[in-house]
Amino acid sequence: MPDIVLFHLDPQTLFFLLAVLGGLIAVVFGGLWLQGVGRPATGPWALGHGVAALGYLLSLGRGAIPDLLSTVLGNTLALAGGVLILKALYLRVGRPFSNGGALAGVAAIAVLFLVYTYALPSLPARIMLLSVCAGALLTACAAAQLNLTGERRTWAHLFLGASFLFAAFGQLIRAALTLESPPTAGPFGEPMAYGLSKTMLLTAVATWTLSFLWLITLDLRRTLEREVESRRESERLFRSVFENTANAIALGDAEGRVILANEAFARLLGRSPTELQGMHYEEFTHPEDLGDSQAVVQRELAAGHRFARLEKRYLDASGRPVWVDLTLSQLKEPVGPGIRHIAVATDIRARKAAEAELEYRATYDALTGAVNRLHFETLLEQEVGRVDRYGSEAALVMFDLDHFKAVNDTHGHGTGDAALREVAALVRGRLRDADALARWGGEEFLVLLPETGGDAAARVGEELRRAVAGTRFAEGVAITISLGVTDIRPGDTRKDLLKRADDALYAAKHAGRNRLERIVGHHVPSPDTE
Known part of the structure; x- marks a missing residue:
């Protein structure tokens, strides 16, 4: 039976x-x-087409290079490329793929x-082997797409599966023609009629590539939609947390201006x-804390820390100080409209x-x-040391309230306590x-x-005595x-001073009370004086 020429195209051109x-x-x-687009499927897909292209290039050398390269290696690489393309499709749909089985x-x-x-040596056997294996691979590629169900299968999957079936049909035609009319030996070992299967394969390759790209585009669109929705959800979540949290939060730019403050931060400052x-x-930082707080922040950030923590005072709308524990975090990249911290x-x-209350209680009566x-x-120890070092003047006055027990016995301890407070306030x-002024006991x-x-100390003491004597205190x-x-002299000790003051007070009481004794x-000479 004569060769059936269905499509007249040079096989070398088709291979090329x-x-x-x-x-x-x-x-x-x-x-x-x-670039990470379409991973992991795009890797095997690119490698599979590259390996197949190398096989087609080797096939172009038939008659010019050894059959081991042009026929054996060329056809094997073309089929190996098909196996990698099948792996890419399996990866896309999440099906397991046996690398060991494919290699075997x-x-x-x-x-x-x-x-x-x-x-x-048999040219028909080689053509049948290549056609059957290629047809089986192409059919498996089609099945990987057409077996998808529900929302997972799109028009792109159907189009992709159809293109593989189209190429598989071309291989079927090639096998049928080989059985009906075995090819004669020639530059490519087959007549022009067999170019039909390669033409169909060429068309299918272009078609399934566009379909695969379509699928990747759909994936990218879905990913983008998910990212947009995720970002919107994150923004909604951030906005909800930002506005409803009890923590006072403010977002600022690189110059230190507030871009956004939540309700809690606003309430804190009135x-x-x-x-x-x-x-x-700076506009609502306490002036006394401004320099220190800036120094702390600059030092921490200069040391490479992502945040600085400090205690400082803000001023509310009325000018009243507001103590805060502040954590200032610096952002590597701007977030939103210039937000840097x-x-x-x-x-x-x-x-x-x-x-402050504890410190007051630890210091004051x-x-x-x-x-x-x-x-x-x-x-007193500090003042004694200062007098020793510099030879300056200082004095100590000890006084107590005359017949104070009678005040408590007559008017009660409440009146006595009030009298003590008022006397202390008058003296202070x-x-x-x-x-x-200290309450000694x-x-x-x-x-x-x-x-x-x-x-001078005696004059101060006398003024205090007259002021107290001329005042009526609680309940008159x-x-x-x-x-x-x-007086405090160089060389005095705290014990010496208290003893002399107590002796002077005792002398005043012994002399009739309501008086001052000194x-x-x-005098203790310094080492360099005689």
Whole structure:
């Protein structure tokens, strides 16, 4: 039976076109794979077309290069490329693929090509082997797409599966023509009629490549839609947390201006979120904390830390200080409209008030507000040291309330406590800021007078005595005080001073009370004087 010429196209040209098309597909999809587009399927897809293109190039050398390369290796590579394309399709639909089984199959086909090329040379056998294997691979590729169900199968899958079936049909035609009219030997070992299957394959390659690209585009669109929706959801979540959290949060730019503040931050400062927008942090930072807070932030960020934490004072809308525990986090990249940092402030006014109360109680007498005994001892030691170092003047005054027990017995302890508070307030009001009034115990007090000589201290004591004697205290109670005064000299010890002041006070009481007595300290010469 004569050869049936269904499509007259030079087989060399078809092989060349298949090689060029396969190479272009390998380059394009290899680039997509490197960019992470369509992974993991784009890798095997690009490699499969590249391997097949190499096989077609080797097939072009039939008659010019050894059959081992042009026939055995060329056909084997073309089928191996088909196996990789099948793997790519399996990866796309999430089906398992046996790499070991595929490798074993390709190796078996290579052995058969060797047999039909050298041991049992047969061109029809080689064509049938190639057509049947290629048809089986193409059918498997089609099945991988057409077996999808429900929402997973789109028009792109159907189109892709149809293109593989079309190419498989071409291989079926080629096998049928080989059975009906075995090819005669020639440059390619087959007549022009067999070019029909290659033409169909060429068309199918272009078609399934476009279909595969269509699928990737659909995936990218879905991914983009998911990312957009995820971002919107993240923004909604952030907005909900930002607006409803009890934590005071503000977002600022690189210059330190507020871009966005939540309700909690606004309430903390007694302002509205809109009012805070555009304000610089310096505008509501306590002036006394401005330099220190900037230094802390700059030091922490310069050290490479992502955030700085510090305690500082803000000022609310009324100018009142607001203590906060502030965490300032710097962002590597701007978020939103120029947002470069996040400030989270915690209101610590209650804690600071408690700390101040504890510090006050550790320093001052709870009843009178005078310095307590423990703290006064520290102040006295410091003043004694200063007098020793510089030879400056200082004095110590000790006084107590005369007949104070009678006040408590007659008027009650409540009146007595009120009288103590009022006496302490009166004395404190007549002292300098540098002076210190201490409640030494019960109704006994001490006054430390820095930079004050003995004579001046006696005058201060006398003024205090007259002021107390001329005042009526709680419930009209009349109170007098007795005072002992001593100056502080170099070489004195705290024990010496207290002893002399106490002796002077005792002398005042012994002399009739409501009076002042003074004991002058002993002069201790310095080492360089005689």
